[in-house]
Ligand SMILES: [Zn+2]
């Protein structure tokens with residue numbers, strides 16, 4: 273009994289360098305259906321151009337979305353699932369070059385990360401203290417939210433390089449969090465509740481204030497297992513439990529229909545303005 277709000281828009285496949293070989297479209301879709309999802313959004317790591325010093329993105333050209341669509345077409349027959357093929361953009365590593373109108377037009381939705389500090393070529397923290405880390409995370413998040421075409425803010429503040437997270441986020445004022453959340457709302461960007469991040473109790477503790485404030489401010493949310501293999505989709509149980517603990521309900525969650533409408537609006541309205549895109 274698939275629940276129409278029960279969707280995961282951040283699913284990786286073998287087309288991601290971190291995706292497991294067994295993360296075929298067929299295996300991921302099968303597991304998604306077993307988990308009772310009504311909609312899935314694939315979001316492999318994609319960036320328009322190779323990134324100097326970061327081999328992770330060497331093969332992550334936008335054409336992998338077309339390759340994945342072709343793979344899905346072979347196996348999706350008879351599946352009762354809404355399927356989106358989008359991408360995870362990486363503002364952390366590529367900055368404003370992480371998206372352009374042509375790439376946005378190829379995607380069904382764009383999940384954008386601003387906290388991939390573990391990858392080579394990531395921006396460096398200007399100092400050791402927690403505030404220096406917080407300041408960089410806040411700036412990257414703000415700039416990522418301003419990027420045309422972005423519909424979901426991937427795993428806010430989550431990275432193995434910013435642990436323990438609590439003392440870092442304790443340097444962030446409520447006003448600073450509220451500014452980011454207001455920007456997300458204004459830009460039509462949903463905030464992701466991420467099951468990979470949620471495995472870490474430190475992350476859940478550190479971000480409870482942020483998610484609580486976002487809920488109070490009327491933000492919209494997405495839930496994801498951030499799966500890189502079929503069995504990772506089991507993290508949906510954990511993330512759903514955490515979302516309920518945060519006080520999130522069905523009305524707070526973005527549906528596949530809303531996501532598609534948002535993306536269409538962004539791909540057509542944002543793109544001609546070229547605002548925020550590198551020349
Ligand atoms: Zn990944």
Ligand SMILES: [Zn+2]
Nearest residue numbers: 360385426427
């Ligand atoms: Zn990510």
